[in-house]
Structure formats: C-alpha cells, structure tokens
Amino acid sequence: MSTTTTTTVPASSPAPSPERPTTAARPPIRWRGPVVYGFFGLASLLFFAILPSGGATTTFRLATAKDFFQIEPITVSSTGAALFLSILALMLAGLAAWAAVERRKVGMWLPIVFGVLVVLAFLCWAGADKSAIPLTGLLQGSLFLAVPLVFGALSGVLCERSGIINIAIEGQLLAGAFLAAVVASLTHSAYAGLVAAPIAGALVGLLLVIFSVRYWVNQLIVGVVLNVLVVGVTSYLYSTVLTADSATWNSRTPLPVIEIPLLSQIPVLGPVLFRQTVLVYIMYVVVVVLQIMLFRSRWGLRVRAVGEHPKAADTVGIKVNRTRVRNTLLGGAIAGLGGAFFTVAAGLAFGKEMTGGKGFIALAAMILGRWNPVGALAAALLFGFSDNLQTVLGIVGTPIPSQIMLMTPYVVTIFAVAGLVGRVRPPAAEGIPYEK
Incomplete structure (x- = not known):
C-alpha cells in the first residue's frame, strides 16, 4: 500500500507575484553631460555676450565665386547674437539635465547642436568689427x-x-x-x-x-x-x-x-x-x-x-x-x-x-x-575644425593671442575626451596576446 502525502497551502498565504522594480534598481543619474553643457553655456553667456561692450557687428560670408547663386553676407549684432545663441545653449543644457533626471537618452543631436551654438557665439564675439568670417572656407x-x-x-x-x-x-x-x-x-x-x-x-x-x-x-x-x-x-x-x-x-x-x-x-x-x-x-x-x-x-x-x-x-x-x-x-x-x-x-x-x-x-x-x-569621423571633424579655426581667426584679426590659438586643437582634444566621452569600454581582449 502506498501513501501519498499532500501539502496544503494555507489560504492566508499570498499568491506569488512578479517582482516589481524598485527605486534602487533604477540606473544612477549621470550628471557629467549636463554639468559640461551648463559650464560651457554659462561661459559662453558670460564671455561672449555679457562682458563685451555692445554696438559691434559681425559679418559672415557664405558664398564663393563658383556657386550657382550668390548668398549675401550676413551681418549681426555681436553681443545680441551671442546672447541669443548662449541662451539657446543653456536651454539645451537644461534639457540634458531633465533627461538625466528622467534617465532618458537624448541622442547625438544634442551635443552637435549645442556645440554649433557655442561656436557661433564665439565667432560672433571673435569677429566683432573685424573682416568677414568665411564660414564656407572655414568648413x-x-x-x-x-x-x-x-x-x-x-x-x-x-x-x-x-x-x-x-x-x-x-x-x-x-x-x-x-x-x-x-x-x-x-x-x-x-x-x-x-x-x-x-x-x-x-x-x-x-x-x-x-x-x-x-x-x-x-x-x-x-x-x-x-x-x-x-x-x-x-x-x-x-x-x-x-x-x-x-x-x-x-x-x-x-x-x-x-x-x-x-x-x-x-x-x-x-x-x-x-x-x-x-x-x-x-x-x-x-x-x-x-x-x-x-x-x-x-x-x-x-x-x-x-x-x-x-x-x-x-x-x-x-x-x-x-x-x-x-x-x-x-x-x-x-x-x-x-x-x-x-x-x-x-x-x-x-x-x-x-x-x-x-x-x-x-x-x-x-x-x-x-x-x-x-563616430571617429565625427570626432576627427571636431578636431579638424578647431585646427582650422586658429588659422581663419588669425587672418580675420581676432583679439585672442596667437599662442592661445595654437593651443586650440590640443585643448579641444583634452576637453572632448575628458568631458564628453564619459565611461567607454574598449574591446575586452584589447592588448592581450593569444596563444593557440
């Protein structure tokens, strides 16, 4: 005769339920990007818009002699344009902070647009009452x-x-x-x-x-x-x-x-x-x-x-x-x-x-x-731009000392790698010899 043992689950026992995500399981907030954006946005606002005296204008030249049609040079108020561009850059920094808090990814468009805004604000300041800046030649x-x-x-x-x-x-x-x-x-x-x-x-x-x-x-x-x-x-x-x-x-x-x-x-x-x-x-x-x-x-x-x-x-x-x-x-x-x-x-x-x-x-x-x-192409273009910028601004007659301009490519390299790269993982077996 065989005896079967039956285990009875008490009625008071709760039914198993799937685990709910807790706050501790959420990924940590990464502040590196927002901090970097905020720093450069504030620096752009202070040095290119607030400190310079008003009244100066900056001219950008887009056309070349061989184009299908000619685009007239664009003249803007140096401090006014720099102020507008710097405020837009700070708004993007705020967007990056909101995305960090919400743990959302904003994509590559944000650093690209932010960089363009800050660079244009810098050019407005550097070319104030100087020769026209050839944007096409610069690019x-x-x-x-x-x-x-x-x-x-x-x-x-x-x-x-x-x-x-x-x-x-x-x-x-x-x-x-x-x-x-x-x-x-x-x-x-x-x-x-x-x-x-x-x-x-x-x-x-x-x-x-x-x-x-x-x-x-x-x-x-x-x-x-x-x-x-x-x-x-x-x-x-x-x-x-x-x-x-x-x-x-x-x-x-x-x-x-x-x-x-x-x-x-x-x-x-x-x-x-x-x-x-x-x-x-x-x-x-x-x-x-x-x-x-x-x-x-x-x-x-x-x-x-x-x-x-x-x-x-x-x-x-x-x-x-x-x-x-x-x-x-x-x-x-x-x-x-x-x-x-x-x-x-x-x-x-x-x-x-x-x-x-x-x-x-x-x-x-x-x-x-x-x-x-x-990605390597985009990074190289950034460094190439900083290298050519010193030459173009030297021709235009920027107030920045030539020694500082010569440092530009290397300074940009340091800031880009230290401030924008964040935590990256190289290939796992990089530098490790392999024995058959």
Whole structure:
C-alpha cells in the first residue's frame, strides 16, 4: 500500500507575484553631460555676450565665386547674437539635465547642436568689427585638415577591434608622408606618391604585429618605440639625402583639387564636400565601407569576436592571430594613406616630424568615436575644425593671442575626451596576446 502525502497551502498565504522594480534598481543619474553643457553655456553667456561692450557687428560670408547663386553676407549684432545663441545653449543644457533626471537618452543631436551654438557665439564675439568670417572656407578647411585624423582613427578602429593596440599611428602617418613625398618627387606624379604611402604604413604595422603577436611584447611599448624609430629614420634620411638634393628627392608635387560637376557649385555644401582632392573622396569611401563591413558583414562579426572573446572565436574555427595580423597590416596601410595628406595632398615637401602629434589626436578621435568609423569621423571633424579655426581667426584679426590659438586643437582634444566621452569600454581582449 502506498501513501501519498499532500501539502496544503494555507489560504492566508499570498499568491506569488512578479517582482516589481524598485527605486534602487533604477540606473544612477549621470550628471557629467549636463554639468559640461551648463559650464560651457554659462561661459559662453558670460564671455561672449555679457562682458563685451555692445554696438559691434559681425559679418559672415557664405558664398564663393563658383556657386550657382550668390548668398549675401550676413551681418549681426555681436553681443545680441551671442546672447541669443548662449541662451539657446543653456536651454539645451537644461534639457540634458531633465533627461538625466528622467534617465532618458537624448541622442547625438544634442551635443552637435549645442556645440554649433557655442561656436557661433564665439565667432560672433571673435569677429566683432573685424573682416568677414568665411564660414564656407572655414568648413572646407576643417574637412581637409581632418583627413589624417580620420585615416589614423580608422586605423586604430581596425586594429583595436581585433585586439591590437596601435599606438604607432603617429609613426605610420609620418612614414606615409615620407614615402609619398619621395616617390612623388622621383616620378613627378602625386598619384604615385599616394599609392606608395600605404606601403610605408603597412611596413610599420608589420613591425608592430611581429612583436605583438609573435613575441608577445607589450603593445604599448612597441607602439612608442616604433614612433621613435620612424622619427629617427625619417629625420636622418631627411638630413642626409633629401636636403642634399631636394629637387630630386623632396620636391613639392601637390594633388590637384577635383571639382565634382554641378555638386561643387551648390552653395556652402558644394565647396565643402565636393571641391576637394582625391584623398578626401577616398576618405568618404573608406569610412562607408568600414562602417558596413565591421557591423553588417560576416568578416566584421569575426573581427569583433576576435577582439572581444578570442577563445570563443577560436572554438568556432576563426584564426585569431591571422585575423589580428591582417587587420593590423590593413590598419597600418590606412594610416599610411592618411600620411600622404601632409605632403602630396597639402602640396608640401617633407619636413622633420611634420605630423606634429596628429597620430595621438587620431587616437583620441577613435576613443571619442567609441571605436566606430562614423563616430571617429565625427570626432576627427571636431578636431579638424578647431585646427582650422586658429588659422581663419588669425587672418580675420581676432583679439585672442596667437599662442592661445595654437593651443586650440590640443585643448579641444583634452576637453572632448575628458568631458564628453564619459565611461567607454574598449574591446575586452584589447592588448592581450593569444596563444593557440
């Protein structure tokens, strides 16, 4: 005989109910963004609108001689326009604070619009009773100066997405600039120099990957050493070979500016986007292709898997070290192509250490862009704008001392990375060697 035991639930016992979210489970309020926006909004209001004396005017010039139609210059009250723009910026700061309290995301449009408002307020103050500020030329030059930063940042994205830290971007840019100048001088063809530049960058990438993948040397140390090596080699060859016969080895061979028919004549956008050298058009293609390939293709999925969890990638048959080698070589070639900007694209002869730390700013653009090609492009454009701003305002005759203006790109880099990036997470396996 079997006995069945039955457990009776008391009637007073409450029925199980799903857990309700509590206040403690809500994500914390992030005040970094609102604080940064509020600080710069108040600074804009104080320094560009309240402290300056009224009555001055600022003129902005939008049109160029080749546009379909001419846009008349726009003249505004310096303090009035700066006051209006600063108040709008503070309203956006308030919106960011409200979104933080409500734990809502506001999207990328808010920092972009906020930055535009503050920059325009600054331009209203800096150009008060000075020559007209060429807005179209300012944007056109900003895009052009952002080219090496974009290529350098894309190189970092490719390498670090596969797990290799590429500190050698500065050396790859310098090597690309050197070989582009030499080949262009010898062949009297800027396009030949443009083709040679990626080879130099890939050679530096080859050294990086040999020591990082084959011998497991610390990748940060290897990158720094390679930068010093390239600076030393190019400086020695410049002093001994290039200066001895500059007409043969180091002549100016610029790339021509290519105007896209019809598109280049659109006011404002035409000169900025479609009146550039071939290197800028190559940059458009590379950004689009890498964005699609990294996030919409099987190859990109494998690359990201290698950078995040190489052991899991290896278990499904992905060759981890082979992927890292290929990506590092490709990244080096892209950085070398960006190095051609300093010589053949800019129409300059090679000079010692002419990259001027742009490789490290490209690294900052990569981090600010969160290891994303489009994000890296946006960050590089920000830094390119700050670089070109000092030149344009120097021509206009701004009251800011020239020494302060020379600091602008680097100060913007520090504030952008420290104030806007926040907490970012690089690929999990970045800098960690993998043993088969």
